Amino acid sequence: MAVNRWLTMYRGLAAFLMGSGVLGIGLPGAGHSAAAQAAIATAATAEVLQVRAALHENGADPSATPAAPQRARIVFDLHVPRPGAAQAMNIRPTLSADGRAWTLQLDAPLSARAEAQLRALPRRIPGLQVSLAREGSPSISKVTLRFQKPTALARQFLLPGRGGQQERLVLDFAPNTDPVPAMVAAAQLEAPAPAGMTPPFASSAVQAPQAPNAHIVQLAAPQQPVGAMQPAEPAQSEPGQGEPDQGEPDQGGAEQAPGRARPQAEPADAKPLQQEGDELPPPPSGDSPLNLWGFFEAEGRWFPQDSRDGAPDHLIGSMAMEPTIEYSWKGGSQFLRFTGFARVDTVTENRTHADVREAKYVGVFGPLELTLGVDRRFWGVTEAVHLVNIINQVDTLEDVDFEDYLGQPLISAAYTTRFGTFSAFLMPYFRERLFPTGEDRPNLPVKVNRTLTQYESGDNNWHPDWALRWSLREGPIDLGLSYFSGVSRDPQLLLSFNTQGRPELIPRYNLIDQVGIDLQATLGSWLLKFEGIHRWDPVEDYAAFAAGFEYTFYGVSAGGADLGVLAEYLYDERGKGTPLLPGFPPFSNVSPYDDDIFAGFRWSGNDINSTEILGGAIFDLDTKSKAFVIEASRRLGQNLRISLDGRFFTSVSTRDILWPAGDDDFLQLKLQWHY
Template sequence: MASVRIIRPAAALSLALALPAGADTFSLDGFVGIEARNFLTFDGEPRQIYSLTGEIRSGGALTDSLSYDLRLYGRTNLDGLDGSYIDPTIAKLTWQRGNWQIDAGYDLVFWGVAEGRNVVNVINQRDQIRDQFFDQGLGQRMIAVRYFAPSVTVEAFVLPGFEELDFGATGRTWGLGLPVDDSRSTFEASDGADHTDFALRLSGGVGNLEYGIFAFDGTLRQPEFQVDTATNTLIPNYVQGEQIGAEAQYTTGPLLYKFEGVKVWPDSDSTYWSAILGVEYIIGDIIGIPSETSLFAEYYHDSRRDDPSVAFENDIFLGTQFRLSNTFDTEIELGVIIDTDDGDFIGSFNVSSRISDNLRASFEYIYADASDQSDGLFNSRDIDQLFVSLEWYF
């Protein structure tokens, strides 16, 4: 069996796990599950990967102004491949008084309004072992100070270090054309992954408009890659930089207009910007069935048009999400990202539903097709896969 990599300092886990004993009131729940992923086309990939997964969640009040929150996720592969780890996604203390709140520990922060991808979600590293489309985040060490005014929230973040992307077994290509050796990752900062980053954010709402603007200084979460010709592998390199960004969502009836934009100044590379324009339309019950259906259309643009490592530089996302309001909490998602230059695309179909009070099953199919070698999607053409999971909640 693969060795389990604990990707956070154990002291924080010990503190978080000890907190419930002193809490006035606390909750405890979670799940255990089994996953199977079958790669359908690419000979370099392991054709099947089987994993055991689990998560423990707890939270409660310690005093009138102090509380704790814990969300501990872990997985181990059953076939000896790398990719096993434990992640304290959330393990924090929260102090609240009046309009002020301070969080200290590991936390998960989400920014963004778009559905297919997000360019402003820059605080947490992505968990690509768990989710092929980077929807899941890894816990981030932080001290976050927030001030809540009637119509605006001001947030300041101190981020002492971050987690590198985990590329699992070196047999995986992750749509990059070559396997990645993340054991040899390099950093532009002299203190490596322990570099302290900073961020500020202002968010609020005016009428039907919700918005957020931020500034970030530190280690950019998405690495650049250097080719090692001797081993024919890619070596991640994490660079320093500054970025500013904004998000906005305007709601009018069942129609939502969305925007995300970010401009990045890497210390050792050219400035670039990325933006998303989108719309969501929400439909209520269909033919008398209690449900909610959302239709999505988004356009992605990145100024690095000539960089083949940038996958979504001039693309369109089309998708739908169907939620059935029944005892099974059924959700169906269908989405596709299409390159407007040459028609290359990557899409997914996902179904998730409860099959009993405590059991939930999920199925996902991912398919990609690309023929233009200069397109960032070209190396994803052979990652077609089927994914099935079964989770028992307690």
């Protein structure tokens, strides 16, 4: 039996290697220039999650013409592994000969959502044309922004990821009425960062010679990394004294009237873009190798109904914290990080728990990234269910949405090439799933006895699991293929009876093999999503998939909010299964989403406080059971974030695995303080 299982695993590994082309990869660095290798290394530390944009009025003197130009602000929200890591990103803005097109080379990959939002920028900034490309590596993104009229990059800076949001790269574009590209190469200077902001990298700016009433243009020297640039401080032109704009009329056909003041650059005393978020303190600059961040949280839950199992409490409060401490060296390419988590609940005893989310060493050596320790990894693209995500065990005590995970001991290596990223994982220790007990809410109608836990493997928790994954971003496609072999994260729950004759459930963890695929295609405002798995399980081999779309309406409000519409179909061929006891649903080897439809929406305010609302419902086409969810969050000032979540279950059938939660609807209010 053991020999057959090892032969099966090796056949799966060989098929994965040959099918994905791993066997054709050369040695590290082969086929890549030094710049490409640097970009690949940077890509391991940063990713563009989303892009936001808005027009801002100039703060000129009230006596100025009402037609004073607007500035365009474009904000890139970045995912980074730690505060300040985005400073390693290289941004290479270059200006076209006609002064209208800016090309940005970002040494970080774009998420599918970010790509869709970039393509939709013309809806926010009239007359703008956007084109996207990749150069040399999937991790190097090239963005070209072509404006109607000559435009200057007025300033560029990073805002730190405080208050529960990502670090942000901010670019401010302003009309430039004197575009003389030949003059731009006249001088170079080091420009300090705006007050309270941190330059993301070494600064090299170019400035034209000053002349009376001249408009100063600060641009990036071509093919050189550019740092944070101070807003231009030109002398202000008096209304009515400017010459007519000699550039092309705008696309609306309204030419500029003779004698009318030409568009002005921002005067020295104007603050059209100085918002509250700009004043956040700078992130760690890299001078200190020891960094600390995290959050404290106060949470309250209200259950409006009586519990089916007799739990008496309707109001439950708790406190939680998640501190992270990190020591880095070699410019942040190597670091040690510890992330802990702890919660103290006032009522539900079992929900008072602690966990090590991360305790790891990470080293980035060109295109190779090594990780050793306890870590969290996420795979997948769909919203309602995460089928391919299998590395970490679910932290079921935190929430019923299966979005929180325990730390997993592992050793991993990821190698990034132009053919994608190839990752391998070895997990020497398995972590059991925790279950609610006593008066916990929500709860199961039958107690789970973890003291009698069974394992198919004779090694119990110490069975060595392993996994492989290949991921690729190519044009509008995000593709991932994975293979896992080891202890199933989903226990088989066996019905038993204790010495008092009461029923109880005993967890049993079987050895499985699973192949998975996740695919996302970005087609304009459409995101097409698919996840599918096939699992070889001693109880029953089965396949499951989730497929759907997200369509985004951009700029649905005056403030530039986005509204996304989501829909997914969920299928699992195991079906509902057989009830363990009369009146009780099956709990073993079944899925709540065997023939279901998910429909929802995502509203993003695109404001400085990162207001977001996600709502949706899952409808079971077989039993007619329904589950509703609402999640809303918003920053309060610099360090606070408030969120309101709701979970509601209606018409839940006793044939459905969600039946125990039928009387445990709840509202959850959280207040987090980030530091």
